[in-house]
Amino acid sequence: MSVRRYNALNLFRQGRRGQRDWAPAWRLPEPKPAYDAVIVGGGGHGLATAYYLAKNHGIRNVAVLEKGWLGGGNTGRNTTIVRSNYFWPESAALYDLALRLYEGLSEDLNFNIMLSQRGMMILAHSEPELDMMKRSANAMQLNGIDCDILTEAEVRNRVPLLQMERYEIWGALVQHRAGVARHDAVAWGFARGADRLGVDIIQNCEVTGFQTHGNRVTAVETTRGTIGCGVVGLTAAGHQNLLTQKLGFRLPLLSYCLQAMVSEAIKPVLDTVILSPAVGTYVSQSAKGSLVFGAGLDLYPSYAQRGNFPTTQKIVAGLVEMFPSFARLKVLRQWGGNVDVAPDSSPIIGPTPVENVHLDCGWGTGGFKAIPGGGWLLAHCLATGGHHPISAPFDLKRFAEGRLIDEGAAAGIAH
Ligand SMILES: Cc1cc2nc3c(=O)[nH]c(=O)nc-3n(C[C@H](O)[C@H](O)[C@H](O)COP(=O)(O)OP(=O)(O)OC[C@H]3O[C@@H](n4cnc5c(N)ncnc54)[C@H](O)[C@@H]3O)c2cc1C
Numbered sequence: 001m002s003v004r005r006y007n008a009l010n011l012f013r014q015g016r017r018g019q020r021d022w023a024p025a026w027r028l029p030e031p032k033p034a035y036d037a038v039i040v041g042g043g044g045h046g047l048a049t050a051y052y053l054a055k056n057h058g059i060r061n062v063a064v065l066e067k068g069w070l071g072g073g074n075t076g077r078n079t080t081i082v083r084s085n086y087f088w089p090e091s092a093a094l095y096d097l098a099l100r101l102y103e104g105l106s107e108d109l110n111f112n113i114m115l116s117q118r119g120m121m122i123l124a125h126s127e128p129e130l131d132m133m134k135r136s137a138n139a140m141q142l143n144g145i146d147c148d149i150l151t152e153a154e155v156r157n158r159v160p161l162l163q164m165e166r167y168e169i170w171g172a173l174v175q176h177r178a179g180v181a182r183h184d185a186v187a188w189g190f191a192r193g194a195d196r197l198g199v200d201i202i203q204n205c206e207v208t209g210f211q212t213h214g215n216r217v218t219a220v221e222t223t224r225g226t227i228g229c230g231v232v233g234l235t236a237a238g239h240q241n242l243l244t245q246k247l248g249f250r251l252p253l254l255s256y257c258l259q260a261m262v263s264e265a266i267k268p269v270l271d272t273v274i275l276s277p278a279v280g281t282y283v284s285q286s287a288k289g290s291l292v293f294g295a296g297l298d299l300y301p302s303y304a305q306r307g308n309f310p311t312t313q314k315i316v317a318g319l320v321e322m323f324p325s326f327a328r329l330k331v332l333r334q335w336g337g338n339v340d341v342a343p344d345s346s347p348i349i350g351p352t353p354v355e356n357v358h359l360d361c362g363w364g365t366g367g368f369k370a371i372p373g374g375g376w377l378l379a380h381c382l383a384t385g386g387h388h389p390i391s392a393p394f395d396l397k398r399f400a401e402g403r404l405i406d407e408g409a410a411a412g413i414a415h
Helices: 007-017 044-058 087-102 105-109 127-142 152-158 183-196 236-247 311-323 324-328 371-384
Strands: 034-040 062-065 122-126 150-152 173-177 200-202 207-213 216-222 227-232 254-265 274-275 281-285 290-297 331-339 346-351 357-361
Touching: 034 044, 034 216, 044 062, 044 150, 044 183, 044 357, 044 371, 062 183, 087 105, 087 371, 122 127, 122 152, 127 150, 127 173, 150 152, 152 173, 183 200, 200 290, 207 236, 227 236, 227 254, 236 254, 236 331, 236 357, 274 311, 281 311, 290 311, 290 324, 290 331, 311 324, 346 371, 357 371
Parallel strands: 034 062, 034 227, 062 200, 122 274, 227 357
Antiparallel strands: 122 173, 150 173, 207 216, 216 227, 254 290, 254 331, 274 281, 281 290, 346 357
């Protein structure tokens, strides 16, 4: 018997049978000759796009083509922070759509994404910084985003181990609905959900070129053969420009390595996410007990996935500056991902100069939190050929028209 649905009764039954009858979470199909929609990139955004194409728009003849393994790009390498406290109304609408979808995602996908809304605080280290934060908080509240300013005493009370000596703490901006979710589970949950609706998820399948007729793509060339397509969604993050160059246009994106690391596991000591702009480091504690921490981009654009050593040192130094007692911990792992950064630190969603090709990219250091929203919106574009009102401001044309949505201050540090 194969059991697809995860619930207490099935867990109990499987326990009695030695867990032998679970069906694979998704199939491993051979590519078909053609699909109505082909999504390039099996990260969170690609998988979410496929899921919502099938679920919201009834388009099920869909393939997700991934050159490696699912979530092996940035989706499986990030520090799992979700939040929606962005400054501009356009961004607030976009990231809060994603956060609201995250809030119902475990139930929707029947897969526990381990969303933990433990709040996130960004420290202010001087009076002017606190004043700027109050301005941001006002803007966010006007945009309908829950956020507050904490006093120094409230910060110290919430995070007693925080003992910064060289930097004063004046307060913090906090979003209580922010938090963390398990990154692998988000990829696996969307993959399982999309597969259940008929989507083919094809791994080890790199897209190497496109066949075109007029101003349309008719097929994608891959390491597993040529696959015909009706519409194409490009969700390849740091490698997006390598794909669009094959279609004859470049995106205003630079690819950088972004690093993170985890410590050995310890007992619970930190029940929120905390970031210090002064030292550039942010940290949370995972469900397993490891501290998960990172900082800003590496020093220069590259396709590397290891990271510059000076940045590694800066991250650790920042952590120890915030929490001197963490100096006694061992670092378990360090890694890097390849993120795609736009000049205004906002994503690019929607149509391209090629008629049936749409984009979802440019998420830079902060696209994990956006996965359900990005997928929802790209699915809308692919299904209708036009924008959802929330994605319209993030169109590629904004760079030519001078309509930048500058979120540099919100996305300058990786989170
Ligand atoms: C260290 C680090 C920490 C981060 N922390 C956070 C955080 O805390 N919160 C947050 O919101 N965001 C964070 N991010 C950013 C976030 O991880 C990304 O913005 C997000 O995962 C992007 O998802 P994606 O699906 O667009 O890209 P990816 O997950 O990178 O997926 C793109 C996929 O495309 C595939 N691909 C590329 N080229 C091809 C091709 N030619 N053919 C087929 N497949 C191809 C790749 O193999 C990859 O799997 C962090 C990133 C890193 C690296």
